[in-house]
Amino acid sequence: MLRLAAFLTFCLATAACAQSLDTFEGSLTPWKAGLAPTYSDSSALEVQLTPEHAMEGKQALELKLDRNNQPRAIFLLERSLDLSQAPFLKFDVFNPDVADGVAIALSTGNSWEWFESEVQPVKTGQQTVAFDLTSDRFKAARSSWNIGTKVEGLNATQRIALLVFPKAGGSVYLDNLRLDQTGEMATATATAVQAVQTSPSAVAPEAPRTLAAGEPQPASILKLGTAQAKVLTPLELPIETDGVYSNPYDPEQADLWVTFTSASGKVLKIPAFYSLDIDPNTLQPGGTGHWKVRFTPPEAGNWTAQAGLRQGNIQSAPVQLTAAENPAAKGLVQINKTNPLYFQYSNGDFYLPTGLNVAWAGGTGQRTLDEYQRWFSRLSENGGNIARVWMPSWNLGIEWKDTGLGNYQNRQLQAYLLDQVFKLAEAKGIQLELALLNHGAFSANINPEWDDNPFNVKNGGMLKSPEEFATNAEARKFFKQRLRYIVARWGYSPNLFAWEWWNEVNWTPIDDTLLGPWIQEMTAYLKTLDPYNHLVSSSYGSASVGNTWTLPELDFVQEHDYSQRDVGRFLPPSFRQLSENTPGKPVMLSELGYSSAGTDDLPLSRDEIQFHNGLWAAPFSGFASTGMYWWWDNFIDPRNLWTHYKGVSDFFKGENLAVMAPSKVKTSDFFGALALGLQNDSRALVWVRNNIYDPGEAMKVYAEALRTGTYKEGWVFSPEPVKDLDVTVSGLKDGNYQVQFYDPQANQWLQTTSANSTGGVLTVKVSALVKDLAFKVIPQ
Secondary structure, three states: OOOOOOOOEEEOOOOOEEEEEEOOOOOOOOOEEOOOOOOOOEOEEEEEEEOOOOOOOOOEEEEEEOOOOOOEEEEEEEEEEOOOOOOEEEEEEEEOOOEEEEEEEEEEOOOOEEEEEOOEEOOOEEEEEEEEOOOOOEEOHHHOOOOOEOOOOHHHEEEEEEEEEEOOOEEEEEEEEEEEOOOOOOOOOOOOOOOOOOOHHHOOOOOOOOOOOOOOEOOOOEEEOOOOEEOOEOEEEEEEEOOEOOOOOOOOOOOEEEEEEEOOOOEEEEEOEEEEEEOOOOOOEEEEEEEEEEEOOOOOEEEEEEEEEOOOOEEOOOEEEEEEOOOOOOOOEEEOOOOOOOEEEOOOOEEOOOEEEOOOOOOOOHHHHHHHHHHHHHHHHOOOOEEEEEOOOOOOOOOOOOOOOOOOHHHHHHHHHHHHHHHHHHHHOOEEEEEEEEHHHHOOOOOOOHHHOOOEHHHOOOEOOHHHHHOOHHHHHHHHHHHHHHHHHHOOOOOEEEEEEEEOHHHOOOOHHHHHHHHHHHHHHHHHHOOOOOEEEOOOOOHHHOOOOOOOOOOOEEEEEOOOOOHHHHHHHHHHHHHHHOOOOOEEEEEEOOOOOOOOOOOOOHHHHHHHHHHHHHHHHOOOOOOOEOOHHHHHOOOOOOHHHHHHHHHHOOOOHHHOEEEOOEEOOOOOEEEEEEEOOOOEEEEEEEOOOOHHHHHHHHHHHHHHOOOOOOOOOOOOOEEEEEEEEEOOOOEEEEEEEEEOOOOEEEEEEEEEEEOOEEEEEEEEEOOEEEEEEEEO
């Protein structure tokens, strides 16, 4: 007999009463492994009852899982339950060093809405894990799958899912699933795992705040190390000092800089930083901390470096560096000198940002590194060259409730992980746009994290409300301190594309009247820290809602779009409007999704169509980047859609869009197909798309198949081809041209034909257009 949901009430010695949901003592279990294709991102294999590792009674539930490219293993119980009877859901786990962490997901109410918890880390051995069902640390479609919402409908729970995040293949054992009045956790063979207040990868090591033995003492000695140097190749120099500081992250205690002077007279003054050693094998703090400076020589030849400490006016002996030539290096990204609507490398090569958002990792510790390694490898292999990364509290942020303000000791693991993310990007040729502040940290309504923000007066800060962050002098001082540390540690990188002040600041109560002066003040301070003059921007939920884009402190404009509109039709006018409002600046489509509510699970993937079309339509509309899609962890990566980047990368390789402009290319069938072009008077690039190859139109085809009964298992969306299509390009010099065709679906070059421009008009014939097609028109 199944004992599930028997709700046998028992009281512990502590007088805390629990309700048993499953003791796993029966002969059968209703639990199932989440298997493909329904759960395409699951590495679960099977479940079975077993006497092995029973933690209460005679049996436990064995959860068998693989360690493959899927991020987690999903195990499910489908049963109507009332989980509102107690605040905590608890279970016992035996982990034979197979899992890094676990989470739960609950499907509730008549709509079976999913709510997913934060990940809790698990150690090797037996332990109890508890989840607070009353907290707001869940994510759901309503919160755009960001942490910050509460579970609704606990009294009508339809499904429980256990999410196991593996680090190896094998089995994890579950026992004694129960509701409890307390979140206290016990452990038999391993230390109890405390509830994580941030999200999966924000597990921070506990470390003492006093970083050196003995009482604080001023420095009397500075010694700067040396290293081999090469142009535009990062290097790190150690700095030795006898100074001891209660908080070496505070420049009021230790304001340490290194001045680099070239033989030609170029001077770069770079802030040094303090970092705690992290063991790369265990990702635990080890040893002591060290002072360092990171430097990327911008030119070849001899350099002199000298460290200086403001407190006591102490200087090191100068050291000599010789930077070797590096002709292969492209340099940093900057505004294009030929056309300020685009970007270039400092060596003059044109740069088209081609990539996506990978704002945070979904796991903890090593999983963060594993995920970024996988994402960056797949992006780079397919020609991608940019990723947008955040510094949020739950992943790579260095200052939060667990640190307090101004001391980053408890977040040195996160700083180390971001070090490795930069190294991965440098190795893969990927530029990073680093978002310093996410809106939720200063919002009490949208993805709210304000209750846990260290600037909040409730957590020892000085702010009674989020908008005071922009005006409070003490708050601005603490943020400048954080900014100094960030620039000192990561501003060295030639793969740092840009600093982004805010992600979607309009979701905070900080309006533009407060934001504008704040951006001006912070950017002026940033320029004193960053001698490489990296680009600077910010973002709103939609670029059209912001009034700060004309500020000279912001180098480029960013658009975010989840409007479900046809990108082939709305991006050209959208770019023209944004460009007219902010003349002389590049405009990037730095967030794109079909819907902000999440991706779909239909046989017809609206998101894949929007993703593909956004990659192509954005640059053809005048944007300085491809469309940078948002749903990286639950859509692009699990569905292995990385090859879409190869097509757009192959087609634009070697092209200099700075000498072209968007043009009006016409098709002979306005209702059947659209065409977008970039050209000058001697060269044209054209993208042609079947109008049915759009999410909205494709849904009509899908709905019609359902209505007429032609939809069957294995049905595939295939638009009716547009036949005998003429595509007309105007404005080319008269003469003979080659037309090189490219298939964006198969990522391959097709045939080359000839065409003539007569009276400035050239016509290209397309016999059958199924989805989309691209071609180049070049002089013969």
